[in-house]
Amino acid sequence: MLKKLKRSRGGGSIFPIILMIIVTSVSILTIFMINLDTNLRSLQKDRYIKAVDMAVNTAMANIELSDSVDDLNSNLNAQQNEMGILYEASSLDLLAAGYSVQKRIMVNKEALMDTFYSTLLKNFQIKGLDKVASFQRYIPLKAILQYDTISVSTGMHYDTSLGYNGFPKNKYVDDWQDIRLSFKVGTTDVFMTLGDECYTLIDPTAPMVASVPAIPGEILRFSDANKTKIDVTDPANNSVGGVQITPERKNEEMAMKVQSVLRAYANSPKLIKNELGVSSYYQNANKNVNYQMSIAEVDNVLHDKNTADKINGAINAAKDVTFYCLVEGLPMKSLLKGQINNSFSTFSYGGAALKRADE
C-alpha cells in the first residue's frame, strides 16, 4: 500500500506527510482529552462549591437560639431589655429587635451543624447522617461568630448524653472551643461584641463566674460587676488608656481577630477521631500537598482608604452572626490520572443579620 502510494507520488518520500498526519492527529486527540478533563474537573468543582454554599446558606437560614441555660439567659435578657415585655422567647422575629441593638445572640451550634451536615451530605448524595464522621475529614474547620465569641471546631466526638427529649443523642457532634474576641491597647485587653458594645475588665485577675445555679460543663463568664463597658459610637465613652475605640477601629480589630483565629486553626495540625474513636493528628486532608491556607488577606488594605471598597467579605461578615466553613481535599475524578486527585479546596462562609419581618 505504502509502496503503491510512494510510486504514485513519483518516487518521493511519503514519510513527512504521514508524520505530519500522525503528529497532528495525536496533538488534536491530546488537546481534546486535556480539554475534556479540565471541563469535567471544573464541573465537579463548581458542583462542590454549590453544595457547600447551599449547606452553609441553609444552616444560617435555619438558625436557632442556643438552648443552653446560660446562653438562653443572655438571649432573653437582651430581648427583655429592648421590648420591655417578654413573650414567646424562642421567636427570632421578636428577638430581632434586641439583636439589632446589641446583637446579643447565642446560636444553637448543634442544631446549626445538624442542618449543615444533612444538607451537605444530601447534596453529595451520601445517605445517612452517621456518615458525617467519615466525611468530616474533608471539613477540617468550622467556626461560628456570635455575640462576643468565635467558636471553632476541628473535630467531632460520639455523644451519648441525653438530648432535650430525654433520649440519648447517639450521634457525632462537634468539639467546640470558644475564643473571646479581644485585642490589646497597651497592656489592656479590650473585649469586643458584634454590637457597638466593648468592655474592659476592672480586675483581670478576678475569677470568672458561673451561672446561678451553676450548669454542669458551662463556660465561665466575666461577671458584669467586673466589666467597664465602652460604647464605640459615643466619643465621650469610647476611650481606653487614652486611645479612642471608634467603630472603624473595632471593625478592623474584629476582622483581624477572626482572620487570625481562622488562619491559625486552618493551618495547625488537627486532632481527629475516626469512627472507632481513635485519635490521630494530621496536617492536611491532602498529605501530598504542602500548602498553607490564606484567609481574608485584609492586613494590607485596611488602612488604605482608596481600596476600602475592595475589602473582602470577612470584614462585612464579621459584623453579624456568621458561620465559616473550610472544605478541602475532596476527591475529584480525573480522566487522565489513574488515581483520585484530592485537589479540591474551598472556603465558604454565610452571615446572618436578623430582621423583623415587617422591616
Next chain:
Amino acid sequence: MKLINRRKSEKGQIADIMMFFFFIVFVIYFIILFTSMQFFFRAQKMVDNVVRDEVEIIRTKGIFTQSEYESFLAKLSKYGNYNVNVFAEKQDNAGQRGKLFSIETIKDQPFKVGDFIQILVESSKPPLFSVILNTNFLFSSNHKNGSDFRMQSLASGMICSDGFIKGVEVINLITKNASSIPVRLKTLKYSTTSNTEDMVDKWYLYGPSSYTGDAAKDSNTTPITDYNPTAHTENTDGWINYEGRYTMDVTLNDSYAITEMYFTEMLPY
C-alpha cells in the same frame, strides 16, 4: 513514457486529494466535537444553576406552586428536553418523616421548616456532544459501549421558611398600613356546631376612613371602621390569632407601590 508519467502524477494527485479530504474531515470532526463539548459543559453549568436556584426559591418560600413549577420547566426548556424528578422528605402532624416521589403530591402543598426538597433533572436524550463522541466512521455505531455524557443535575435543600407570617406580624402590618391602604383579612373562626376551626367565607376590611370600598371586591366584606386590630377580641369580627399562620398577598400599582394587602389565616397543622 510521458503518458505513463502523467498517469502516475494524476494518481499521486488523487491520493493527495483523498488524504487531504480525510484530514479535513478529521479536523472538522474535532472542531464540531470541541464546540459541542464547550456547549455541553456550559449548558450543564447553566442547568445546575437553574436547578439550584429553584431549590433555593422553594426552601425560602416553603411551597412549590404550580406556577413556580411551570416557570422552572420553561427555564429548563431553554437548554433542551429534560425529565424532572422532584422528591420531598416531609414531616407529618404526628412527627413521622415520609418521602414523596411524585410532583403531583408535592405541588401546592406547604412544607414545614426542616423538610427536605430534592430536584433531579436528566436530559431525555443524549446531547449532541455524546452523539458525536460515539460516532464511529468505520464500523456500525454501538452506543452501548460508548461514553454516555448525559446531562444530569441534582440539588437538595432544607426548607427554612413555611411561607407564612405569624399573627403578631399581621397585627403590626395592619397597624402600620391600614391608615393609608385597604387591608383585607380572612380569619378562622371556631365553630360551636362542628367543634372545629373553620374558614369563614367572609373578608374583614381594615382601611382608611376615606376608602369607600370596591363594589366587586367588598360585596361579601364586613367593613371595620377602625384600623386597630388589637381592639378586637376572640369573639368579635376581625380578631387576629397571635400564633396563627397567615398568607400575605399584595397588589402593586405601576410604580410598584403596594395598593392593597390581603391576609388569609391558614388551618393549623
